[in-house]
Amino acid sequence: MAVKKKMEARKRQIIGVAAKVFAGKGFQEATISEIAQKAKISEASIYEYFTTKEGLLFSIPAESAKEIFDLMEFHLKLIRGAANKLRSIVFLFMHSYQNHAEFASIIMLILKHNKRFLETEGHLVIRQGIKNINKVIEEGVDSGEFRKDLNPYLVRSIIIGTIEHLVTNWIMTGRPENLEEFVDPMIDCIIEGIQSRPSEPVHWSMRKMPLEVKNNDES
Amino acid sequence: MAVKKKMEARKRQIIGVAAKVFAGKGFQEATISEIAQKAKISEASIYEYFTTKEGLLFSIPAESAKEIFDLMEFHLKLIRGAANKLRSIVFLFMHSYQNHAEFASIIMLILKHNKRFLETEGHLVIRQGIKNINKVIEEGVDSGEFRKDLNPYLVRSIIIGTIEHLVTNWIMTGRPENLEEFVDPMIDCIIEGIQSRPSEPVHWSMRKMPLEVKNNDES
Amino acid sequence: MAVKKKMEARKRQIIGVAAKVFAGKGFQEATISEIAQKAKISEASIYEYFTTKEGLLFSIPAESAKEIFDLMEFHLKLIRGAANKLRSIVFLFMHSYQNHAEFASIIMLILKHNKRFLETEGHLVIRQGIKNINKVIEEGVDSGEFRKDLNPYLVRSIIIGTIEHLVTNWIMTGRPENLEEFVDPMIDCIIEGIQSRPSEPVHWSMRKMPLEVKNNDES
């Protein structure tokens, strides 16, 4: 058991170092040699824990992703109203990416475009998470909070696409400094649309319920 | 003149082949050797036209992108109303990507994440094109068609992010088969929002106006 | 320890093969591939021991040179008289080059003209050795054995230049077969000059003190 623990710890350590290196240089530019050096381990030893370089890459998001989506699921149970749930989801994404820049880099710049990753367990977690978004949208439609004629796949694509675009831009250019500040305007925009209206009745569900009242202690 | 033409033709031919290969295998997986073979040319000759493998890659979008954005600019002059213009823009993107799958692959899966590409002339064209979207949004805000409190960067991000997400998904999974059918729902969604409303007055600008029939007489 | 030894042995083996190949074909004409083949090792393995082809080249003289110059220093301590010391030095050079033709080739035909080699540790050893010649000349001047008005740099240049010329010629043409036979006439010539004299008093220091059991019949 202690042995298993140790192995798990070692594995996590390698993943941590690999995440840094992959995020910094991309998959191809990164080398096992560099990862080994920075993890103070031999190259050969890395192959004791991971079958290939790509296998190591694919192992990176598993934990973080699970963490995020578990948290998401937890939050969604506490919140009422599809709009507020969406806001919570978007916030959680933005917050997580903002505070895990390496994770964000790896997801947005490397894994998102790797077809082999799609069949990975790491991606399974992500797919599960995305289903939650679908569920919330459908919930909103069913409850009458959202328009009946919505295409949930499209709405989900708008939400995720926007998030990914903002995060990718943030990674590539460094701007904007604070991703979270886009959460509210973004949700507002998606909920209400960009069209101006004579008189805008504020639906109850639009009352912002700030997420900030959570303690987010990440080391 | 004929000489120049010939060189240009050769160059274009190489670009065409390279686009296919890069789109099919990604940048790293693709080899100059394969491109040369398929272009029925020697590897060395490729280096007569392009300085490096990456230089060749960066040369691919230049023309197509310019074509698209020129067309976009042309259309935008003919269309009245910011919403309709946005619809036109989105349609043009979707249509172009749909009909240039390789171009789409290269942009979405390879170039979008290459920092060196950002400083390329190919990217300059794209940046110019994106400015047009900004302009349309600002125009809509100024004319009162859109809400005054919009953050144009955000709106642009929603539009581009959504497009990129849909296109990327389309490339990665093969579905949905028809990108263009997303144009109207997407624009509707973004303009009106996803919120259901008691009575939804249709703003004049929401009247769908097919792109092909220009000249919109708003009586 | 045994491990270190093995690596060192391997390294030396590669150096040995490389010396042969470089000496035979010159630097550019030689290929890593050939060296690897002859050393019965993979090309990649060579790069485990040496960073570049040039690095491998530069590693060749290090040991041999050190050996020679150490021996020189040892001998110089045993010999009295600057002239005899010079004779010893020249003999040692000629003897070494004669018996290490590859080493001679590499030094004379390849390294001597490589500016990057000047900043190498291998060259450092050589510079140290040359300093010894300077010291002997200065010693001879100080002791009155040599003329007071000598320019030591010039004298050294005469000695080294002559050696290099003879050795280079020997490498390039194969003649003369025996380099060592030039040692005595050369030193005599440099010590006494080529001028004929009415009566030539033999200074005590000119008594040849042979390094080897050479028969020097000075009648």
Added chain:
Amino acid sequence: MAVKKKMEARKRQIIGVAAKVFAGKGFQEATISEIAQKAKISEASIYEYFTTKEGLLFSIPAESAKEIFDLMEFHLKLIRGAANKLRSIVFLFMHSYQNHAEFASIIMLILKHNKRFLETEGHLVIRQGIKNINKVIEEGVDSGEFRKDLNPYLVRSIIIGTIEHLVTNWIMTGRPENLEEFVDPMIDCIIEGIQSRPSEPVHWSMRKMPLEVKNNDES
């Protein structure tokens, strides 16, 4: 005829440019492309005048060498005394190298070590010139000016070796700045030897006939 002239001029121009490039970068680092560019000619055209890159290299010294050795022959006829003739020869070499640094570089760093060059017409000229030195030495021996027991090959090697060493050092390090100031001390040294003598009878031929005002202080 005018055509021939033009071709000759063109050839000389190419040689001039090639000399600069080869001297500056060495044979391997130099490229036909660079030479062509600097000569404002196409690469292909160079091959109208020279069969190969090496052929071009070998063509460089022909003229300059002939010039020098013709001049040498001319001078030697005017001078009396083997020692003075040697002085003149050495001066001519040093002077020529000093004033044709590129020529010096090419001879000393590139051609001297090329076995194929030995069979070239360019080398023939040089061999012819060197024979003159032999002749002078033999003349000196026959006339009694030099010792009877001299090995002319050795003496010649001392002279040429020293020159080559000084020139090579000058090229490689940039010092000493004035090669000519070595002529007198060098000849003195070789003629008289480095040995100090109780009373030095100055042979008439030793009267220095300074070509330049010496004063040789090199650090």
Added chain:
DNA sequence: AATGAATGAGCGTTCATTCAT
């Protein structure tokens, strides 16, 4: 005579991966 275009032939170097110890 001049050259634009094309290429054959190589080569050094990198790295993920394996395996005996």
Added chain:
DNA sequence: CATGAATGAACGCTCATTCAT
């Protein structure tokens, strides 16, 4: 469990040289 040592397998890129025009 850890790793030192070895390597197979590529690949991008360079350049001297050729030849049709």
